[in-house]
Amino acid sequence: MKRDSRLSGVLHVLLHMAEADAPVTSEAMAKAMRTNPVVIRRIMAGLRDAGFVHSEKGHGGGWTIARDLADITLRDVYAALGSPELFAMANRTETPGCLVEQAVNAALNSAFQDATALLLNRFGAVTLAALSADFHARMVTSGKFIDLESGHAA
Amino acid sequence: MKRDSRLSGVLHVLLHMAEADAPVTSEAMAKAMRTNPVVIRRIMAGLRDAGFVHSEKGHGGGWTIARDLADITLRDVYAALGSPELFAMANRTETPGCLVEQAVNAALNSAFQDATALLLNRFGAVTLAALSADFHARMVTSGKFIDLESGHAA
DNA sequence: TTTCATGAAACTTCATATGTTGCGAGATGA
DNA sequence: TCATCTCGCAACATATGAAGTTTCATGAAA
Numbered sequence: 001m002k003r004d005s006r007l008s009g010v011l012h013v014l015l016h017m018a019e020a021d022a023p024v025t026s027e028a029m030a031k032a033m034r035t036n037p038v039v040i041r042r043i044m045a046g047l048r049d050a051g052f053v054h055s056e057k058g059h060g061g062g063w064t065i066a067r068d069l070a071d072i073t074l075r076d077v078y079a080a081l082g083s084p085e086l087f088a089m090a091n092r093t094e095t096p097g098c099l100v101e102q103a104v105n106a107a108l109n110s111a112f113q114d115a116t117a118l119l120l121n122r123f124g125a126v127t128l129a130a131l132s133a134d135f136h137a138r139m140v141t142s143g144k145f146i147d148l149e150s151g152h153a154a
Numbered sequence: 155m156k157r158d159s160r161l162s163g164v165l166h167v168l169l170h171m172a173e174a175d176a177p178v179t180s181e182a183m184a185k186a187m188r189t190n191p192v193v194i195r196r197i198m199a200g201l202r203d204a205g206f207v208h209s210e211k212g213h214g215g216g217w218t219i220a221r222d223l224a225d226i227t228l229r230d231v232y233a234a235l236g237s238p239e240l241f242a243m244a245n246r247t248e249t250p251g252c253l254v255e256q257a258v259n260a261a262l263n264s265a266f267q268d269a270t271a272l273l274l275n276r277f278g279a280v281t282l283a284a285l286s287a288d289f290h291a292r293m294v295t296s297g298k299f300i301d302l303e304s305g306h307a308a
Numbered sequence: 309t310t311t312c313a314t315g316a317a318a319c320t321t322c323a324t325a326t327g328t329t330g331c332g333a334g335a336t337g338a
Numbered sequence: 339t340c341a342t343c344t345c346g347c348a349a350c351a352t353a354t355g356a357a358g359t360t361t362c363a364t365g366a367a368a
Binding site: 199 | 312313314323
């Protein structure tokens with residue numbers, strides 16, 4: 001199955017935005033992420049609607065973070081993306097008439113529900129500020145620095 | 155993303171096999187599952203190789219369960235399918251040079267690893283015998299019975 | 309030797325994440 | 339005013355992989 005990397009991607013973009021002191025254009029982010037500006041706008045749309053980021057048109061426009069990084073958790077970001085499916089496995093039939101399948105679904109659903117709760121709790125416990133701090137710690141440790149050209153840590 | 159229903163499907167098939175007292179053909183199972191015999195053989199292949207089921211060709215042939223249901227856990231079945239991907243979300247890049255992406259991956263991987271452990275533990279704690287017992291309990295509760303024609307509980 | 313069944317390969321179909329193109333709208337600056 | 343920059347959005351193209359299908363070979367039973 002083709003796995004969804006929007007959460008990973010949007011977090012990456014947000015942390016890069018956090019490093020910039022001016023609005024970042026979709027094109028600049030796309031270059032850094034080696035993808036297309038439209039893809040950036042697409043994954044940012046939910047965050048904009050949720051009020052986590054702000055976008056401005058025209059000269060000097062682009063994207064800015066609209067809240068304190070400490071006030072945005074991975075769970076918020078996940079929700080802003082529309083709470084996409086977490087698991088790669090599905091029940092064969094969601095509302096089966098077959099009692100065997102009901103028993104199978106019940107067992108699998110129970111496990112997946114608990115795993116969902118675990119994941120959402122974990123996501124809720126991590127703020128963008130924490131991720132950013134981790135990034136800065138890695139920068140110190142590695143001796144690498146931000147490449148201002150691309151907005152990417154080199 | 156297109157989600158994988160092989161685990162759900164193979165469990166369904168196994169429990170139906172457990173109800174039968176003679177080998178069940180791929181075609182019969184396919185009819186009960188409203189799919190194609192080749193699909194059945196495909197998802198059963200791993201279980202056969204793992205020794206959980208046995209297949210026989212020719213007249214009176216078909217599939218039989220080769221072990222006690224109490225000795226097969228959902229985790230065994232999952233492994234026999236080749237331990238397919240559990241999650242629908244992936245990191246944008248698995249081995250990023252970018253330190254930002256490393257920080258993002260680390261946070262997400264940590265959560266997903268814990269969720270994986272939870273799921274595998276849950277799967278390991280459920281045997282086919284337990285699922286079968288649950289099925290029989292549902293049959294009593296619902297007043298429904300096995301439809302011998304299709305091998306399906308109606 | 310006919311029929312029934314699995315085994316395996318090749319192919320088609322379908323869903324969907326991702327990539328791309330094109331154009332309109334709004335903002336900036338000359 | 340007008341050119342330019344930027345996002346917003348729709349439409350279309352591409353790629354991947356699960357699921358379904360077709361076909362033929364192999365072996366067992368009647």
